[in-house]
Amino acid sequence: MTASHFALLVDANVDVQYRCPVYKRFTAAGAPSSLERMAELYGMDSLHVVVNGARYDLEGVDSRTTLLDLIRERLHLTGSKKGCDHGQCGACTVLVNGRRINACLSLALTHDGDAITTIEGLAGGDTLHPVEAAFLEHDGFQCGYCTPGQICSAAGMLDEARQGQPSYVTDDADHVELTDAEIRERMSGNLCRCGAYVNIVAAIRDAARPAHGS
Numbered sequence: 001m002t003a004s005h006f007a008l009l010v011d012a013n014v015d016v017q018y019r020c021p022v023y024k025r026f027t028a029a030g031a032p033s034s035l036e037r038m039a040e041l042y043g044m045d046s047l048h049v050v051v052n053g054a055r056y057d058l059e060g061v062d063s064r065t066t067l068l069d070l071i072r073e074r075l076h077l078t079g080s081k082k083g084c085d086h087g088q089c090g091a092c093t094v095l096v097n098g099r100r101i102n103a104c105l106s107l108a109l110t111h112d113g114d115a116i117t118t119i120e121g122l123a124g125g126d127t128l129h130p131v132e133a134a135f136l137e138h139d140g141f142q143c144g145y146c147t148p149g150q151i152c153s154a155a156g157m158l159d160e161a162r163q164g165q166p167s168y169v170t171d172d173a174d175h176v177e178l179t180d181a182e183i184r185e186r187m188s189g190n191l192c193r194c195g196a197y198v199n200i201v202a203a204i205r206d207a208a209r210p211a212h213g214s
């Protein structure tokens with residue numbers, strides 16, 4: 001497909017999308033639509049990212065490469081796990097500019113200029129991140145396959161709660177309290193096949209205590 005064919009395809013689809021209320025809301029807010037972003041990315045194959053504080057200038061990145069595959073296969077940071085590769089299990093969770101995402105659902109080239117934190121970069125040197133320390137203390141894992149995603153997700157989730165972002169089970173949106181029900185709801189995108197949930201919740205509850213300041 002040539003660039004001009006792609007532009008025609010985008011034009012045709014944009015006409016359809018203009019009738020979509022969600023598309024209208026996004027464009028009204030000034031955010032580019034996914035199709036506009038795709039058009040921008042067409043022909044692009046390089047990006048720079050900062051991963052765990054180190055800058056990478058990468059060339060020859062296939063436009064179909066997910067962020068998870070880039071991190072694991074190109075940067076050889078294999079802490080982030082591939083469980084389902086379909087956004088269902090949370091094993092691939094990383095922080096992008098401080099916000100948790102499923103890296104298997106995100107194309108690498110859309111992260112040009114982003115700061116990414118994986119499980120390898122969460123600790124401060126030899127000092128464990130409070131969530132990591134709490135997982136150790138509470139035995140928040142068994143086989144450990146889901147653990148990097150659980151810990152990155154919990155770190156992101158604690159920040160969301162601290163910023164006062166409510167969840168589906170929040171009773172009082174003006175006062176977010178991290179009850180066990182809140183923790184379970186907010187971590188519901190991270191599955192554990194070993195069923196270590198009781199200890200995972202205990203670890204996150206502990207890490208959320210002000211003294212830990214995660």
Ligand code: FES
Pocket residue numbers: 081082083084085086087088089090091092093102103104105
């Ligand atoms: S591997 Fe990404 S959500 Fe399962």
Ligand code: FES
Pocket residue numbers: 140141142143144145146147191192193194195196
């Ligand atoms: S500890 Fe084994 S999948 Fe969670």
